[in-house]
Amino acid sequence: MSIEVVNITKSYKNFTALKDVSLHIPEGELVALLGPSGSGKTTLLRLIAGLEQPEQGSILFNGEDNTDRDVRERRVGFVFQHYALFRHMTIFDNIAFGLTVRSRKTRPSKAEIQERVHSLLKLVQLEGLAHRYPSQLSGGQRQRVALARALAVEPKFLLLDEPFGALDTKVRQELRRWLRHLHEKLGLTILFVTHDQEEAMELADQVVVMNEGRVEQVGSPEEIYNQPANPFVYSFLGRVNLFHGRIHDGKVKLGEAEFETQWAQRPGEFPAVGYMRPHDVEITLAPKSRQSVQAQIRHISLLGPIVRLDLKRLDTNEVFEAELTRQRFAELALEERGIVYVTLHNLSFYVESAPAVAPTPVLVPLRASM
Missing domain, CATH: 2.40.50.100 (RNA polymerase II/Efflux pump adaptor protein, barrel-sandwich hybrid domain)
Incomplete structure (x- = not known):
C-alpha cells in the first residue's frame, strides 16, 4: 500500500512540528524518516497512524483519503521504541491481543488465532517461547514480539518509531539484518523513524531527511550521501x-x-x-x-x-x-x-x-x- 502525505501542518501550542510537509511512499518500500530530535519525524509517523490529527493537509492510502479515519479503521501496525508489551500477559497473549479484542463479527476463531500466533512466532524466530512473559526475554526478543503483535492484525503497512533505540549496538545490528530479511519476505510497506544515520543507510530503500518540521531531501541512501541537497543534509549524514x-x-x-x-x-x-x-x-x-x-x-x-x-x-x-x-x-x-x-x-x-x-x-x- 502506498502512502501519500499532502501539505501537512501540525502545531502544539506555540510550536509548529510540521510545516507544509508533502511526501510519497511507494508500495512495498522500506523507508526511513531520518533527522535530529525535534525534526518532526515521530509527529509525522503518528499522523499517518491516526494517533494525531493534522491542522491542515491530507493523508492518502493508495489514493484514498484517510485523514479523518479512526486509527482502528486504518489497519496500521505500529511498533513503539519501548515495545509497550503487556507485562502480565504471556508472549502468546501479547501477540494475539489485537485479534482477541475484535468484535465477534471480525474476530477469528480460537484455532485460527492459535495458528496465526505460532506462525508469527516462527517468522520472528521465537518458537518455543509462547508461554514466557516479557520479563523473561532479552530486549531484542521483546522487540521481535512487538513486531509480531503488529503483524498479527494483518496491517496494510508497518510504522516503527525508533524500533531499535533502546537496544545495545550488537543487538541493533542483528535486528537490522533481521528486519531487512523480514521486509523482503513479506513485501509490506514499512516506514520507520530513526536518528541513527547508519541504521537508515543500511536498512532503507529510500531515506527522508527531516529538519525543523520540513523535508530536506528524499532519495536512496546512495543519492542522499553522495548528492546531498544542502549543507544540512551533508553535515547530518556522517563526518564532514x-x-x-x-x-x-x-x-x-x-x-x-x-x-x-x-x-x-x-x-x-x-x-x-x-x-x-x-x-x-x-x-x-x-x-x-x-x-x-x-x-x-x-x-x-x-x-x-x-x-x-x-x-x-x-x-x-x-x-x-x-x-x-x-x-x-x-x-x-x-x-x-x-x-x-x-x-x-x-x-x-x-x-x-x-x-x-x-x-x-x-x-x-x-x-x-x-
Whole structure:
C-alpha cells in the first residue's frame, strides 16, 4: 500500500512540528524518516497512524483519503521504541491481543488465532517461547514480539518509531539484518523513524531527511550521501570537513589551492564553504599536484580497520580529519606532529552569501580533485 502525505501542518501550542510537509511512499518500500530530535519525524509517523490529527493537509492510502479515519479503521501496525508489551500477559497473549479484542463479527476463531500466533512466532524466530512473559526475554526478543503483535492484525503497512533505540549496538545490528530479511519476505510497506544515520543507510530503500518540521531531501541512501541537497543534509549524514574560502570571478580559492567552478560566468567575489568527507582526503609524503597543501598531524586514532588523523593545514590553520586504511597508514609510517601533503577530493561548495543573480544560498557540487 502506498502512502501519500499532502501539505501537512501540525502545531502544539506555540510550536509548529510540521510545516507544509508533502511526501510519497511507494508500495512495498522500506523507508526511513531520518533527522535530529525535534525534526518532526515521530509527529509525522503518528499522523499517518491516526494517533494525531493534522491542522491542515491530507493523508492518502493508495489514493484514498484517510485523514479523518479512526486509527482502528486504518489497519496500521505500529511498533513503539519501548515495545509497550503487556507485562502480565504471556508472549502468546501479547501477540494475539489485537485479534482477541475484535468484535465477534471480525474476530477469528480460537484455532485460527492459535495458528496465526505460532506462525508469527516462527517468522520472528521465537518458537518455543509462547508461554514466557516479557520479563523473561532479552530486549531484542521483546522487540521481535512487538513486531509480531503488529503483524498479527494483518496491517496494510508497518510504522516503527525508533524500533531499535533502546537496544545495545550488537543487538541493533542483528535486528537490522533481521528486519531487512523480514521486509523482503513479506513485501509490506514499512516506514520507520530513526536518528541513527547508519541504521537508515543500511536498512532503507529510500531515506527522508527531516529538519525543523520540513523535508530536506528524499532519495536512496546512495543519492542522499553522495548528492546531498544542502549543507544540512551533508553535515547530518556522517563526518564532514569544512574549508572556508572565497569565489572570485568563477575561481574558488581555499588557502593556497585555487580552481575553476561552474560559477565562472558570475562576476564578483563572495565567501564559500567547501564540504567533504574525511575518507576523500588523500595523504602523501610529497606533493601530488600543484593543489596539494601541507598539513601537520595533530592526533592519530586507531579505529579497527581504519585510522583517523586530526590534521591542521599550514596555509590556513584550519583543522580537519582524514581517514585511511591500516595498510596505507603502515605504508606511510605516519607519526604525530609529522608533516604530510593532502589532496582534497570530491568537494561540494556552499555559497554563504550569494550575489544578486542567486539571492538564496546555493550548494555548488564539484566532483573533481583540487
